[in-house]
Amino acid sequence: MDITEHELADPWEGLLVAPAHGSDVGVLVLAGSSGRIERERARILAQQGVTALAIRWFGGPGQSPGICEVPLETFTTAVDVLQREGSRRIGILGVSKGAEAALLTAVHDPRVDIVVALSPTSRVWCNVGPSRDGAHHPYRSSWTWQGRPLPFVPMDDSWTSPEPDSGPVAIRGWYELSERTFAHLLPPAEIPVEAARADLLLIAGGDDAMWPSLPFAEQLAQRRRSAGATVRLIARDDAGHRPRLPGESPASASPHFQYGGTPEADALLGKAAWPQILDAITDGSPPALTS
Template sequence: MKKTNVKDNGFEGILFLGNGTKDKVVIVMSGSNGGMKLTKQAAEFYHKNGVPALALALFATKGTQPFLDRVPVEYVEYAIRWLKEQGYNRIGIDGMSKGSEIALVAASMFSDISCVIVRVPSYFVSEGLAGKGKNKAPSGTSCWSYHGKELAYAPYKMRKFNILKMLIKEKELHIIMFNKDKDIIPESIIAIDKIKAPILILSSKQDSVWPSYESGIYIEKKLEETSFPYEHKHVAYEHMSHALVTKLPILYKLGFRSERENAKACAIDRDSMKKELLDWINRVWK
């Protein structure tokens, strides 16, 4: 597999070269899982379909901080700069879950981003998370920072998360009650109207992690109200879980009830999503 590891340019990532052309490249980021496993998987999907993709590390790797806490938006900025130096002409971004926050933030700040894809998104910045296992809890700080300054955020109302108790009670990763009904201050809402790119929004009606479907509706409505001049589309899946990944790890199948009980329907949704992703990259992104 043709790929390049990057560690000394202000960010950590792996560039998958796709078909070798430098017309387009997609920066890919995953969510609160951290590390690179899902990020690499998403980048490999694009690579195998001929599209160059940079798997960008956000936290929980050797070259990044351990927790989802004040992650620098500069990671995206430096990645854009480096990709341009490599000769890539157009740069897109694809963020899933927490990665959707930084994807939208970055696209609103950096005009070099000319294509945006957000999977199970949030339209506002949330509080960060720190600690591991049963000690994982709200950090008291923002998820993201820029030039050393925290971005305004909506805090969690619950200050302790008993995820194991929720797993036993709901028989799935059911933490949506932690993520609903936050006090969303205006400053925490991402300035999506400043984005200068077509936006594809992918959400799930079965999302048990956070209200991505409602966020998708909000983003779509906001774009329409502001007469957003670029193409935008919201696709809400009926069966897939929060895991809007192209290849479902077995742990996620066990962790989400909808994936277990509606496996065939989820597989159909997943195949449909793959087509949406490639259509957006190849046809809409011009």
């Protein structure tokens, strides 16, 4: 399918990729804590007939240098852009911290029709990196809405890695310890997905070494089901934090973190999820061309 691309510089850096004849389905594509613009993923989605908008949501000009008190309006503004492009069905596809943002945006913006959350969390966590003032500590919320920080769970800094200092670290245990230490802060920090109008598709690996995304996904699914809301969960016990969709390049190794899984298992999870992702985004119907 022929596609067109437009580089964006305002109100944030990004890439808008669309079928040459437009589409009535639009998807906001969010990376996790890498901070990158998910160009490849956006292009793959556009090849399927949807308009895809990938943005840099922190670390760019005028933005917080870290994931610290990032305004959720960053993402509702992206919904505005997709609507101006002719999208009548709006989705958000995010991974890790991007999935956290996607879920929260759907809670606060009823225009979102579907969230695809890869390796999600079920609650709001503290900042990853510094805020605009350059400070990492004391811990603050990752997000704000209408200028107010959302309730969050901090990290327990007494945690130490059981692994040697010389190699990449699995930090899942740090999140699990922090849940136990700050159990009294979990309820207000839960993401109330039961209040979102959007449908929800969750994709998670049981061998995630960054945080326990499969238990998180199961918590989100249970919350939705208890409220009688729609939810789908696709999982593989041997996959890690970075599922790879068909056509995507293999994920590069990190010198700092272990992500769990294997390239084969991560690709198999992405392959299993891909038809469900397309079905969820398009609501089971081929996207309509708009011009």
